[in-house]
Amino acid sequence: MSVTTDSYLTLSQFNSLVASLVQVDATSDIWVTAEISDFNVRGGHCYLELVEKDDRAATVARARAIIWANNFYRIKAAFERETGQALQAGIKIMALVSASFHPAYGYSLLISDINPQFTVGQMVLQRRLIIERLTSEGVIDMNRNLPWPVPANRIAVISAPGAAGYGDFLSQLLGGGRGLRFYVDFFPAVMQGQRAPSSIIAALDMISQNIDRYDCAVIIRGGGATDDLACFEDYELAANIAQFPLPVIIGIGHERDITLLDYVANMRVKTPTAAAEWLLMRQENLLGELDRLSESIVGAAAAAVMGSRVFIDRVAALLPSAARNAIDRSREAITRSTLGLSSAVNRRIKPEATRLDIMAEKLKSASTGAITRNRAMIDSIDNLVTALSPEAVLKRGYTITRRGGTTVKNAKSISRGDTIETVFYDGTVTSKITDTKPSDKNNNESTR
Secondary structure (H helix, E strand, C coil): CCCCCCCCCCHHHHHHHHHHHHCCHHHCCEEEEEEEEEEEEECCEEEEEEEEECCCCCEEEEEEEEECHHHHHHHHHHHHHHHCCCCCCCCEEEEEEEEEEECCCEEEEEEEEECHHHHHHHHHHHHHHHHHHHHHCCCCCCCCCCCCCCCCCEEEEEECCCCHHHHHHHHHHHCCCCCCCCEEEEEECCCCCCCHHHHHHHHHHHHHCCHHHCCEEEEEECCCCHHHHHHHCCHHHHHHHHCCCCCEEEEECCCCCCCHHHHCCCEEECCHHHHHHHHHHHHHHHHHHHHHHHHHHHHHHHHHHHHHHHHHHHHHHHHHHHHHHHHHHHHHHHHHHHHHCCHHHHHHHHHHHHHHHHHHHHHHHHHHHHHHHHHHHHHHHHHHHHHHCHHHHHHCCCCEEEECCEECCCHHHCCCCCEEEEEECCEEEEEECCCCCCCHHHHHHHCC
16 A cells, blocks of 8 residues: 555644544533443542443443543532442442543543432342342241240350440440340451451351351441441342341441341341340340249239138038038938837837937037048148248248339349338338348359
């Protein structure tokens, strides 16, 4: 091919020609969707690299983009306000772009606006697709349907080392002074950024290796920026929690924050402190149920004793009259028979009448003996019931201790400074506690 020396363009002239062809109305103010693969701010200007990927995550298009400083902070503020996350690499955006070709710097896109609702829609869509996938796999309700052990006081906690949320959880769970005992093991994990899902999954695997040592797992993280919670919108992490063999409590962020994990865990609470409160409330409800059962047993026993006493009194009242009535009836029958007999047979009846009189005396004696024995048995039972009554117990030197009208059942429920009421047989004494000392048995148990 022959080339004439007078038919050429310099590079800058050629780039100017390309610019005149690129920067036309057809390539100005066009809405374009893409993913941010690189994000840098220099001198107030924002420099990005936009990419488009296919279904296999292979890049099919790439372009440099710029948001000039006079637009960047307006766009950034509006985006973060609407989406709740920072404008950064790794998210999909819809940008209003114009093609630009600079003779010295080449091709780029000038971004004049970004539609935050598109990104919000992408986040919601991603969560919905993951939920649909977990549902189709039949695992989304597995953890939510797990029954809770009774009691649930052996807790495996996953949180960031030194996190304030973990400290708040422990303070609420163990420092409430309610006398409830919990055993907590800590499993550290990264709770922010790209490493968070794999780190939490590793902690769950460690818990599962000693699954018999725990009743539940608690995943907690304190509040922060909404974009800090993006790491929890992860399929692998959600699938692991959904299929975890122990009930899982999620306490991440603030009350307004919702993550994908809230849809698969057994229990979702608003904060780490709320997770501790939920566990405490569950234990207190169990103790309340035990108290109600104890009161029911005591009431049933008292009713049985009272019923037995009434029956014994009724029997004791009936025995003497029954014997007398029987004797009276026998005598009346004998009298009627004697009057009806003729004098001719009187001599033969007389011996029998004598024998009947003797039998009547024996019957009377036997009845009197039976009555005496039954009365002695009744007196013995009555003495036993009286000896077992609360009044008799108090007479033997025992006392009843109450605090605020409630019976005190163990020394651990009394603290220094409490006012108690001690009931004796002959009166009541009110005391103020200056010191408490647990028994050696309790000290040994508390150190296990």
